[in-house]
Amino acid sequence: MGLRDDLDRFREVGEERREDLSEFIQYGDLSGGNRNDIQIPIKIVSLPGFEYDQRDQGGVGQGDGGTPDVGQPVGQPQPQPGDGDDGEEGEPGEEGGEHEYYEMDPEEFAQELDEELGLDLEPKGKRVIEEKEGPYTDLTRSGPDSTLDFERMFKEGLKRKLTMDFDEEFVREVCKVEGITPREVFEWARSENLPVSMAWIEDAHAEAADDRGTWASIEDVEENVERETVHEQIRRDGIKHVPFRREDERYRYPEIIEEKEKNVVVVNIRDVSGSMREKKRELVERTFTPLDWYLTGKYDNAEFVYIAHDADAWEVEREEFFGIRSGGGTRISSAYELARELLEEYPWNDWNRYVFAAGDSENSSNDTEEGVIPLMESIPANLHAYVETQPSGNAINATHAEELERHFGDGDDVAVAYVNSEEDVTDAIYRILSTEAGDSDE
Template identity: 30%
Template structure:
């Protein structure tokens, strides 16, 4: 079995382990803090690491260096602490791409493929180099791999001469870069996150939003070549911020949800023409709006601007012991079963997966 096959088999084991413990990774966010470009490092315990064994324990072996027969190889150290009775746990960090995480999310939640709306549903065929092959066009012959293959043949057959290290590859040594054609969506998309940061939205509520937004982005990136994200925070007033500020800001005072919706509308009208972009506004709040009048203004904005011009408008209500939760009830009463707006109640971290399914399960 080749090293490549072993590696692929190990990746399958890793993905199976992530899928098995998927809820833990979603609710605890173990991998979100370990992002590097398009990859995520995942700490995986309980996977035995392959190792060489050189014979039965407590038996001698061949050593190197200075020493006399019968001489001890070392004295016990004087470390501190009690000896443990349980075996140590291997903690292995492995990398998975965002595409692989999206596949796991899609399989776990049975999410449908998103079909970009309108005339933006354009796909482009690209060439992806995927390894080496013994045949191929001369323009793709890889010198380094071909040389290494020839060197192995020389060494294994005993004809390699270190004094005259001339290596002449023959036809069977040649290695060519292999490739496959992949189709990638060209459509552009923007996700605009809005969050209530008034005093009733505490650290736990913001952490739920952080975890959920990571997985929402992971799924959407699989379907769009270019995914942009924008962030709006609001209490009685709204402002655009960067991602770090979005999840760390705490304010006090009243809540005017319409302030965020107005700013979101302004951003869309300025930067994202609706005939060129797939637009996903997400609003997270504990549902405690300042007044019924402001809620009526929000529903007016939704009817006249957001629902006709965006792929889908998503509202997630994070439960807080200080919030009334009334805004969710008002939206459900006003819009009923209108599929252009999706409402989800997120009572705790354990409900994050259900909420993601609510938002993304219709493939819009």
């Protein structure tokens, strides 16, 4: 293996060794890039190269001012660029190294998260943006001749032929039975389920007048004359005629396919009251940010609404959403009241909806049961989710998440997740994204 092969291998390893997606979500810097350009750090592998030892500058052709005499000192190596300016040595770590990132768009992020967590979320189209003709799979009783479904018509005629045809020669032999009347022949034919008319039998009976008496009874005919089925007749003679009827005609026309745009609005709600300290806020960001990226990658058009609340609620920009902290109390229902108002701009018939809320589960007395739960039930959405962040374990009055679980149980449109540390983040994301019902848009 040559040097070029070594270099190619180093580059390959360097490209492959970007940070693991789960590891990145749990511990990485999520602030890099933006919602449409996700930057995941690469674990750099330095490429090998040649350089001269700065301590070995002597030798043939290296002297200053000619060849030195025997025993003459040749001096010390001169400072080289990068060894420090004005004779001063540089301190290690003074200049940051250049960071490299693997740039990932939301579609790729969503695909990789599906694979890593075993998710299978299929976005639902809501708003019809186009109707177009699909394959000619539907049938009607009228249409241009060019769309006549001849194959179907032939099959219908063939089924009729197989049903209506019978062994005429055998019936003619029955007409030759001694003393038999047309009515007796007709009644026998009906008992045999032969589709023959009385008029046909009367004609056949008249034609057999000279041969009447050939057989003593119908049983005598059945013992001595071999009957031939319709299938055997077709195999022998082929099909000379297929009895078509007007009612057999069907004309193909295209199926009308509705192209639907996959729109989604995501409402992110965060408790910013005094109890939501830095570690809790970080866990909210570490959970909500990948959810935003994932849904951006899954839908054609994604809109995001950010609501902060203490005892009151207000809409904020994403840039300030994760950093706000107030000194007020907590009334979670105020955020849902604002969410319901803001979602009026995103009609349920046209938009998929996700309502994600997070906090430390502390809420004012009776607000969960009397305020939040009724509001959640009144807001149509693909999914409601609540994420409890309690790094030190549940506080005595942190009961909001438990009350939601008790009320909604294992419903297919409400998810409750607990995040006490970074290790819980990907489990919480899976819990949320795997809860949505398959038919929630109906």
